[in-house]
Amino acid sequence: MDFFAALFIILFSVLIIGGFFYWKIYKLKKDVDKNEEKMRRGMYELAILKELGDRTGYSLNIQNIIDVITGSLRQFIDYSVTSYIFVEPEKIIFKAHLEKSVSREFIDSIKKRMVSSLSAILNKDFSKTHVEEILSGAILTEYMNEPVRSFFNIPLVIAGKVVGILTIADTKTGLYREEEMTILYKITKQASNAVSSLQEVVETEQRKLNAMVASINEGVVMTDKDYKIVVVNPAAKTAVGLSSNEEVSIFDFIEKLGGKFDIKEKLEESVKLDKFLTVDDVLIDDRFFQIFVSPVKSSFGISKDEIMGAVVVFHDITLKKQVEKMREDFTSMMVHELRSPLDNIKKISELLIKKKKAKADLEYLNFVFQDSSRMLELVNDLLDVAKLEAGKFEVNKQPSDIVELIKERANFFKTNAKFSKVALETYFDPNIPKTVDLDPIRMVQVLNNLLSNAIKFTPEKGTVSIQALIHKKGQDIIKESSAAGIKWFLNKEAKNINDKSNCLIVAITDTGIGLSQDKIVQLFSKFKQYRVAIEAGEKKGTGLGLVVVKGIVDAHGGSVGVVSEEGAGSSFYFMLPFNQ
Amino acid sequence: MKKILVVEDDAKMRKMLVDAFTEKGFKVSEAPNGQEGLKIAEEFKPDSIVLDLMMPIMDGLTMLTRLREQEWGQSIPVTILTNSDTSSRIAEALEKGVCKYMIKSDVSIDDIVKRISDELK
Secondary structure, X not given: OHHHHHHHHHHHHHHHHHHHHHHHHHHHHHHHHHHHHHHHHHHHHHHHHHHHHHHHOOOOOHHHHHHHHHHOHHHOOOOOEEEEEEEOOOEEEEEEEEOOOEOHHHHHHHHHHHHHHHHHHHOOOOOOOEEEEEEEEOOEOOOOOOOOOEEEEEEXXXXXXXXXXXXXXXXXXXXXXXXXXXXXXXXXHHHHHHHHHXXXXXHHHHHHHHHHHHOOOOEEEEEEOOOOEEEEOHHHHHHHOOOOOOOOOHHHHHHHHOOOOOHHHHHHHHHHHOOOEEEEEEEEOOEEEEEEEEEXXXXXXXXXXXXXXXXXXXXXXXXXXXXXXXXXXXXXXXXXXXXXXXXXXXHHHHHHHHOOOOHHHHHHHHHHHHHHHHHHHHHHHHHHHHHHHOOOOOOOOEEEOHHHHHHHHHHHOHHHHHHHOOEEEEEEOOOOOOOEEEOHHXXXXXXXXXXXHHHHOOOOOOEEEEEEEEEOOOOOHHHHHHHOOOOOHHHHHHHHHHOOOOEEEEEEEEOOOOOOHHHHHHXXXXXXXXXXXXXXXXXXXXXXXXXXHHHHHHHOOOEEEEEEEOOOEXXXXXXXXXXX | OOEEEEEOOOHHHHHHHHHHHHHOOOEEEEEOOXXXXXXXXXXXXXXXXXXXXXXXXXXXXXXXXXXXXXOOOOOOXXXXXXXXXXXXXXXXXXXXXXXXXXXXXXXXXXXXXXXXXXHHO
C-alpha cells in the first residue's frame, strides 16, 4: 500500500510539477509570441514611416502612400483582394491588388460596395462620377465564381479629412474578426497620422518656398516629372499675360506662349536629357525674355540625384534690349555724324593738294589731310571695337579678288606714304587664285589698319611691302617665299608655319625699328598697345587697330601674328584657311 | 557724252563728286534723296548712278528697289557709296543688282571717278 501510495504521490507530484512547468513554458512562449507580435507591429510602423518619408521626397502623393500601406498588409491579414478608392477632383480612382484569382463579379461587387460606403461617409452622390480602375496581382478568371464572403472597409483619413476607403475582401467566410480589424485600424490610423504630419511638413515647406519664389523678380515655374505645376510665382504669370492671382496649370502657359516658346517641349528636353537650356530673346507681348529651363534633382533620401521635375525661369531683358538698341542707334549716329564730316575734310584736302597749290598752302593742306586721316582712323577703330565687344560683328564671306583688293589699298595709301617719305610695294605669289572666300569690306579694314600702322612706324626712306602668298601644308615657307620673290621676317617662324594647313598668308613688312618679344605679346590686346606706342617714341596710336584686325581675322577662322627683328623691321601677318 | 546721276544727301560730298565727274567730261545730274533721285533718273536716263544709302525722305535701298521695278531702270548700273559698313545691308543691295559698292572712307574722290569711268568705257 505504502509503495502504491508513495508511487501515486510521486506520480502526482511529477504530474503537478510537470503540469506547472508545462504551463509555465506555455505561458512564456505565449508572452514571447505576444512580444514578437508587438515588436513586429512596431517595426512595421517604423518601416511604413521610413518608407513614406523616403518615397514622398518633396511632393506628397497620397496615392503612393496608400500603395505602400496596402502593399504591406499581407504579412498581417489574409485576403483575396485588397483595394482602395481615392477621390480626385474629376474622378474616383479604384485600385485593386489581387492576391488570388477572383471573378469579374467579385471585383464589381467590392467596387460597388466601396463607392456606396464612400458616398455615405462623405454624403455625396458618386453615381455619375467616372471611376478609373487599376488592377494588379493575380488575373481575373471565369472559372472561379466565388462571391465576396468576407469584407472589411476602413476609411482613409488624412489630416482629418476622409480621402478614400481601404478594403480587404475574401472568398472565405468569417475571416475578419475583431482582432484583424483592430490591427487594420491601428495600421491605417498610424499611417494616416504619419501622412498628416508629413503633409504638414510639406505644406509648411511649400508655403516657405511659395513665399520665397513669390518675392523673386524673375518669373519662376516649377513642375514635377509629369509637368504638373508645383510652384509658380506672380512674375511668371504676368510674364506670359496671365492674371497674377489666378490658379494656373501648365496648359495655360502652353496656350499663352503659343509658338513663341514651346514650354512643354523644353521641359521634356530638360527632364529627359538632364540638360540646362537657355533660350534668348523670346518676345512675349511687348517684352523680351531670356528663358532658362533646368532639371530639378532630389537632394536627399533614396531618390537622391533623381530628376523630380524642372524649373522654368523667365528673365526680363526688355530694359537691356532697350539700352542695346540705344547703343546701336548711337553707334549708327556716330557713323553718320562723325565719320561723314571727317571724311569730307579729308577728301577736300586731298583734292586741294592735287590742284598744285603754292608750297606754303600745300604744307598746311598736308596737315589738314594727315590729321583728318588720323581722326577718321580713330573713329573707325572705336566703332569697330564697340561692335566687336557687343558681339555684333558680321562677316559676310564672298568670293573676292584678294590681289585686286590689295592693289587698291596700296593705291589708296599712296598719298599717305608719300607724305611719310616711305616707299610702298606689293608682292604677289603667282599661285594665288582669282578669288578667295572672304569679306571684302572687312578685309579692307584689316589692310587699312596694318598699312597705316606700318607707314606710321617706318622712318623716312624706309619701305613698306604688302606680300601675299599661298602656303601648302608641309611645304617650306622659305622656299615658297623665295619663289614668289617675297622677303619678310616670317622665315624666322618657318618651323611653326610649315605645318599649318593650306592657307593664304598676307603680310605687311616694314623696315622700321622692330619690336622686342615682350612688346609683341602685348600688341593685340586692347589698351596695352597704347603704352607700347608711347614708349616707341613720339608717334602715337591707340592700339585699337590691331584689336580690330584680330577680331576680323578670327571671325574669318584665321589667325594673326607678328615676327620682328629689333632694328631691322617687322612683318605683321594674317593667315586665312584656304581649301583648294 | 555719258551721263551720271549722283544721289547723295551730304551737300559737300555731292559737290565734290559732281565737280570731279564734270571735270572728267561727264554730263552730271544730282539729287539730295531717293525720291528726287527717282524723278530725275526717269527724265535724265543716266548711264550710271552713284547712290548713298542713308538719306532722308527716301533711303538708297528703297530708291534702288523702286528703280528696279521700272522697265527703264532695270539695267542702269548702280554704285553704292556709303559710310554704313553693315554687311547685311550691302548684301541686300547686291541682291538687287548693284555693280559695285564702296565705303566712303576707304576710297578717294579720284578712286570713285576712276572706277566708274572705267566701267563705262
